[in-house]
Amino acid sequence: MSKTEIPESFPSDPNEVFNLAVDGMGGDGAPEVVVAGLAIAAERHRNIKVLLIGDEARLLPLLAKYPKAASICTVWHTDVSVSMDMKPTSALRMRQSSMRLAMDAVASGRAQGVVSAGNSGAMLALAKIVVKTLPGISRPAMAAISPTIKGDVVMLDLGANVACDWRNLVEFAVMGEAFAKSVLGLPAPTIGLLNIGAEELKGDEKLRVAAETLRESPLAAQFHGFVEGHDITAGTTDVVVTDGFTGNVALKTGEGVLKMATTLLRRVFQRGIISRLGYLLVRPGLERMKEWLDPRRYNGAVFVGLNGVVVKSHGGTDAEGFAAAVDVAMDMVTHGFNESIRERLSHMGALLMRPQTEEACEPALPVT
Amino acid sequence: MSKTEIPESFPSDPNEVFNLAVDGMGGDGAPEVVVAGLAIAAERHRNIKVLLIGDEARLLPLLAKYPKAASICTVWHTDVSVSMDMKPTSALRMRQSSMRLAMDAVASGRAQGVVSAGNSGAMLALAKIVVKTLPGISRPAMAAISPTIKGDVVMLDLGANVACDWRNLVEFAVMGEAFAKSVLGLPAPTIGLLNIGAEELKGDEKLRVAAETLRESPLAAQFHGFVEGHDITAGTTDVVVTDGFTGNVALKTGEGVLKMATTLLRRVFQRGIISRLGYLLVRPGLERMKEWLDPRRYNGAVFVGLNGVVVKSHGGTDAEGFAAAVDVAMDMVTHGFNESIRERLSHMGALLMRPQTEEACEPALPVT
Structure with missing residues (x-):
């Protein structure tokens, strides 16, 4: 055909x-x-x-x-x-x-x-x-925006790549920074590399090399260093970079905890007449809180590192959520997301040419 | 001296x-x-x-x-x-x-x-x-108990080992099961292996081999298979097994999300007279919820896989939290935690003898 x-x-x-x-x-x-x-x-x-x-x-x-x-x-x-x-x-x-x-x-x-x-x-x-894939990028990644106490955070990779080497992590930082600029409108987003607690982590060579590379790169002033799991929602940095396995687990664990908190809270408000009355009094505030945490605000995830803007809306979304996914795509297209990545990469060329000592990045999906 | x-x-x-x-x-x-x-x-x-x-x-x-x-x-x-x-x-x-x-x-x-x-x-x-280290165990792990919507969940490893091979994961399952028996008093705890979504994950050989081994082991009836991040708080299984890097990130991400929810909720309740009044009405329920989520209920973490019971209380705990850590130690000692591991291992011997294809487990801490 x-x-x-x-x-x-x-x-x-x-x-x-x-x-x-x-x-x-x-x-x-x-x-x-x-x-x-x-x-x-x-x-x-x-x-x-x-x-x-x-x-x-x-x-x-x-x-x-x-x-x-x-x-x-x-x-x-x-x-x-x-x-x-x-x-x-x-x-x-x-x-x-x-x-x-x-x-x-x-x-x-x-x-x-x-x-x-x-x-x-x-x-x-x-x-x-x-x-x-965008020239200069080894592997596309999946990014998304999540709420924090202070504002929003861009997280990547959320599952496109199971295991990553230092170069992938550096590229994710470049792409996450461009994404935070285009979609969150931040002039100089800060970047954190997800780890389990600073210097103790002798074992993880790829994180150490990625951090070193970022410190020597044009992104140095925006690179905060290592962050931990609790830093994601604390809003310590605007961008949190990690491999796709860890990022996917962190994202889903966070969603699970939020769901548990909501379920427990609903039980509290439904227990007896007095609690129901109390609920009515605090409802306006709760609605604002719900709006803040509403996944439809920035719906879905974005595949970054491609020759074009690719936005994935949640499968179960409603019209409002789908419109939010269109907003993200329009922000990326109109604010030159890919041009911003290309420009960064052109200033990082030599840094990314170091020999790889680690295993190459493993894609999560069978792509033949 | x-x-x-x-x-x-x-x-x-x-x-x-x-x-x-x-x-x-x-x-x-x-x-x-x-x-x-x-x-x-x-x-x-x-x-x-x-x-x-x-x-x-x-x-x-x-x-x-x-x-x-x-x-x-x-x-x-x-x-x-x-x-x-x-x-x-x-x-x-x-x-x-x-x-x-x-x-x-x-x-x-x-x-x-x-x-x-x-x-x-x-x-x-x-x-x-x-x-x-307990004979038959390659590496000790750090375990802790967290609340879920249904009850409690045992998670390990929470950071003792940065990277793990399939054998470590199987041993963590054995130790986690024994811990859930001794401390949560469950007769046959169910076990899940943390992953990012079932069969798509072709790349992660160690998870596949660990799952296969558990399916052939005496723990087969209790092994639920792969679970995802949101399953931790959903209470899908009584034990969640993962490597120390992922476990540490998941634990801290979850704590961070809970802290964000609490902070936002406090803001809701403090906004104006009506909200404050509403708060007073729902307070008894909120107190029960807080108690349920209280980290002091089971304080701290446990190092499992050692020739004795080793319980780590949170450094910043109060007397009630320290007493809870003593409770955990007493539960493990009186309910024969290590004997239970030894018995399981004696029935698994041959299964754990397969040749290792993966890199060995990397300890998170410099032990000389």
Whole structure:
């Protein structure tokens, strides 16, 4: 089967508007959540055009229902989509899936970024193969923003790479710094390298070498040194760098603890009439707290280190969450996220050329 | 300087009573917190005798103030102690420190366990050198109990070993199971191996081999398989096994998130008169929640895999927390923690003899 073409009506001059390719069929609530999310995004971004990819028969009635979304979308039809439980290797064999076509649009330069709420393993594998790794970066990573007591923190890698060498960690620092600049709008984000307590850690050569390299690099002034697990939510640094195994465990452990606290708190407020009354009195404050901790505020994760912006929305998100993922993609595209990485790397070249003594980075997903 | 001897008055028949060696000088609040904690322990345990090691000039007046503590204690004088910021290598050179003498008492069989709120790096190093590793165990680990939505969970390793091979992980499972039996009183604790999401993880050979080995072992019925970060607080399994780097990061990240939630909640309750009133109404429930999450409930960490029970109380604990650490030591001693490990290992012998393909376990601390 020959590949379908991007509709001619989709704008081709990316200087006037920013083009995003959106996987219309990815996520638990797709396609309705996606289209409803794009309707919100249309109100927030004046300079956005969306190539919405998926089943016309399902997308067109939704665009009729959400005229705001229709005003920014061009539909690119395909009736193939990657399911949420599909293995990455199977997804890679589907050349006409909505997710694949979205990546193709970025690879061909017709879109600057892609947003999908679909299968994350498939998305990372497709991004690596189709969008490809940014020159100078050894391995893409997964980054996300989390709340802290003080503000927000960018964490990476969250699971794209199981084990990493020092060079990967240094590259993650470069990419995390660029991400904090583009999306959090910080002029000079500080960077911490996740460790288990400073100098005692003689064993971990790769952390020591990564720290040394950062101290000699143009990022030296922003490099805080080692941080520990509790520093993530304390907001000690704006960026926390770690390998994908540790980052994934830390992220999920944190989510679990927050869920436990919420569950226990709900039990407290539901115990008897007096507690229920107390709950009513503190509810406005609790709502603000919930908003602060709301994962939809910055929804999903971003694959960084690719030749284009690739944003993964949570599969179970709602329209508001999907719109937040579009916000992140637009921030990265409009604030020159990849240009910022390229510039940093050009000033770090020699530092990253030291011989590798450690094992190479192991990708978490089978990419063939 | 020749070594001092254990006072003759300290009971030498461990069949009638259980003897604990307690470092009187370890911890931020020592020696008062230690003696006050022992006064609480004296009321809880009828069959306890304590060899209290430290500076007589400071300990005797405190024992006069806490007669309950005095009723179970024999003082062994030394005026040397390990400071909280001392390097493990320096602590190892001090042969007369209160911490060292406490370990000596266990090594010579005069005490079954040791409790200290002192320097943890020094404590692990001394325990390895003096108390020594249990036969059949390659490396001791650090374990602790944390609250979950359902009950409590035992986690290990929390930082004694930076990197681990599959055999270490299997041994941690054996030790964690024995710990959950002795201290949580569970007849058949379930075990999970911390991972970042089941089968995708092709890269991590050591986790795969550890899981295979546990599935073939006498622990098979209790082995749940892989768990993820959020499973820790969900109470998916009674024991969560991981390497010391990941475990340390997970523990501290969890503590950090709980601290963030508490801080945000305090802000909610302090915002204006109405919120303060609401707080008063829900306070009894919040107190119960706080008690549930109170780290003093099971204070500190335990070094497992040694020829004796070694319990580390938090350095900053109060008397109640120190008494909880004594409870843990007594549970381990009276419920035959090490016997339980020995028995398990005797049924696993051949399984642990497979050739190692991975790098050996790296200790986190310089032990010379």
